[in-house]
Amino acid sequence: MQLFFSIALSVLALFLIVTAFAGWYMYRFAIVRNPKMQKDAWHDEPKTFADLTEEDMEKIIRDVHYLRDFPRERITIESHDGLKLAGHLFAVENPRGVVIMAHGYRSSAPFDFSGAVQDFNAMDFSCLLIDQRAHGYSEGRYIGFGAAERYDVVNWAKYCENRWPELPVVMDGVSMGAATVVMGCSVGYPKNVRAIIADCGYTTPGAICKRTLKRWFKLPPFPVYYAAKVFVKLMAGYDLDGVSTEDSIRKMLRENPIPVLFAHGKRDDFVPPEMSEENHRVFENNGLSELFLVENADHGLAYVRDKAGYTEALLRLFEKAGI
Numbered sequence: 001m002q003l004f005f006s007i008a009l010s011v012l013a014l015f016l017i018v019t020a021f022a023g024w025y026m027y028r029f030a031i032v033r034n035p036k037m038q039k040d041a042w043h044d045e046p047k048t049f050a051d052l053t054e055e056d057m058e059k060i061i062r063d064v065h066y067l068r069d070f071p072r073e074r075i076t077i078e079s080h081d082g083l084k085l086a087g088h089l090f091a092v093e094n095p096r097g098v099v100i101m102a103h104g105y106r107s108s109a110p111f112d113f114s115g116a117v118q119d120f121n122a123m124d125f126s127c128l129l130i131d132q133r134a135h136g137y138s139e140g141r142y143i144g145f146g147a148a149e150r151y152d153v154v155n156w157a158k159y160c161e162n163r164w165p166e167l168p169v170v171m172d173g174v175s176m177g178a179a180t181v182v183m184g185c186s187v188g189y190p191k192n193v194r195a196i197i198a199d200c201g202y203t204t205p206g207a208i209c210k211r212t213l214k215r216w217f218k219l220p221p222f223p224v225y226y227a228a229k230v231f232v233k234l235m236a237g238y239d240l241d242g243v244s245t246e247d248s249i250r251k252m253l254r255e256n257p258i259p260v261l262f263a264h265g266k267r268d269d270f271v272p273p274e275m276s277e278e279n280h281r282v283f284e285n286n287g288l289s290e291l292f293l294v295e296n297a298d299h300g301l302a303y304v305r306d307k308a309g310y311t312e313a314l315l316r317l318f319e320k321a322g323i
Contacts, residue, residue: 019223019224019227020227022223022224022227022228023223023224023225023226023227023228023229023230023231024227024228024231026213026224026225026227026228027228027231027232027235030143030209030212030228030232031142031143031144031145031232031236032141032142032143033134033135033140033141033142033143034106042067042068042088042110042136043068052301056301056304059115059304060111060114060115063114063115063117063118064110064111064114066114066117066118067090067110067114067117067129068110070090070117072088072089072090073088073089073091074086074087074088074089074137075087075088075089075128075159077155077156077159078155079133079140079151079152079155080151080152080155081148081151083133083138083139083140084138084139085130085131085133085138085139085152085155085156086130086131086136086137086138087128087129087130087131087156088109088128088129088130088131089126089127089128089129090117090121090126090127090128090129091126092121092124092125092126094124095124095125095126095164095167096123096124096125096167096168096323097124097125097126097167097168097169097170097194097323098125098126098127098128098160098164098167098168098169098170099120099125099126099127099128099169099170099172100128100130100153100156100157100160100169100170100171100172100181101113101116101117101127101128101129101130101172101173101177102130102132102149102153102171102172102173102174102176102177102178102180102181103129103130103131103132103135103173103174103175103176103177104173104174104175104176104177104178104300105143105145105175105176106135106143107135107174107175108131108135108136109129109130109131109136110129112174112175112177112300113127113129113172113174115303115304115307116172116303117129119307119311125170128156128160130152130153130156132149132152132176132177132180133148133149133152141236142235142236143176144205144236144238145176145179145205145208145209145240146176146179146180146182146183146205146243147183147205147238147239147240147242147243148236148238149176149180149183150180150183150184150186150187150243150248151184151187152180153171153173153180153181153184154184154187154188154189154190157169157171157184157189157190157192157193158190160192161190161191161192165192167192168192168193168194168195168321168322168323169192169193169194170193170194170195170196170197170318170321170323171184171189171193171195171196171197172196172197172199173197173198173199173201174199174200174201174300175199175200175201175202175270175271175299175300176201176202177201178197178198178199178200178201178202179198179201179202179203179205179208179245181196181197181198182196182198182201182245182248182249182260182279183243183244183245183248184248185248185249185251185252185256185258186243186247186248186251186252188251188255188256189252189256189258191256193258194258194259194321194322194323195258195259195260195261195317195318195320195321195323196258196259196260196261197260197261197263197314197317198245198260198261198262198263198276198279199262199263199264199300199302199303200263200264200265200268200270200271200273200276200299200300200302201245201262201271201275201276201279202245202271202275203244203245203246203275203278203279204240204241204243204244204245205240205241205243206225206229206240206241207275208271209225209228209240210225211271211272212270213225215269215270229241245279246278246279246282249279249282249283250282253282253283253286253288257288258288258321259288259289259317259320259321260279260283260288260289260290260317261289261290261292261313261314261316261317262276262277262279262280262289262290262291262292263276263292263293263294263302263303263310263313264276264277264291264292264293264294264297264302265293265294265296265297265298265299265300265301265302265305266293266294266295266296266297267295267296267297267298268297268298268299268300269298269299270299271299273293276291276293277291287320288320290313290316290317292309292310292313294306294309294310
């Protein structure tokens with residue numbers, strides 16, 4: 001019997017050690033800033049993804065070069081926790097509003113919004129492309145999956161309110177940026193924020209981390225995710241399951257209703273379109289939300305695949321917002 005307990009304790013200790021190491025590795029892999037994984041999008045050529053065609057990449061490269069050649073203003077603000085955050089303003093004369101653009105996980109604003117900036121400028125919107133914390137020219141060691149960044153996007157909206165008090169603001173995000181701008185509703189946007197665009201966003205940081213763990217590493221959530229969650233809380237100070245887009249939307253609807261456009265590619269196998277559908281359902285058909293799905297679009301490519309339909313959805317959003 002004593003031998004049995006000794007073996008059982010040894011197996012348990014080994015299990016805990018392996019779990020702790022795996023959790024630490026996933027924490028490091030998922031949220032710690034890694035310059036090798038993030039190019040300087042304002043100078044380097046955009047990275048290629050498997051779901052992008054050669055034609056897609058050629059267009060993105062042309063559009064990124066357009067942004068590089070466009071006169072822009074570098075702006076910095078301070079985050080609630082003392083980080084210097086960077087933004088890049090693409091201004092037009094006599095703008096009708098400002099679009100704040102939040103890019104995705106380990107991506108960049110020039111890559112995610114390269115084509116959209118030109119089109120928004122053509123519609124007389126100035127565009128403020130922000131570097132999310134731990135990305136680009138913004139400071140920060142940890143990526144927050146929206147749990148930390150939600151405070152940042154609210155501060156960017158307040159910056160616009162102070163600088164252009166008469167101009168309405170549209171919050172626009174892709175992937176993690178989409179979840180971020182929606183989760184900003186849990187913090188509370190100033191009154192200048194009149195509309196939100198959430199393109200291929202997820203519902204919670206925990207949900208997308210669990211999905212990625214299964215998709216990339218073929219592992220179930222237990223025990224690795226929960227071990228990584230402990231490291232994230234201890235090191236980065238936030239809870240992967242502490243905020244959700246659904247709860248954020250409910251708070252916004254109670255306190256400061258804002259129309260939202262949810263866009264998603266139906267072929268997205270990274271963030272499933274069902275997550276945008278879940279977010280859209282929270283509005284209970286009250287007319288403030290629209291779900292725009294693109295049949296042949298992969299992750300982040302709804303605008304590329306159906307620019308005309310997407311633009312019509314944007315115009316409907318602006319009409320609801322009175323912009």
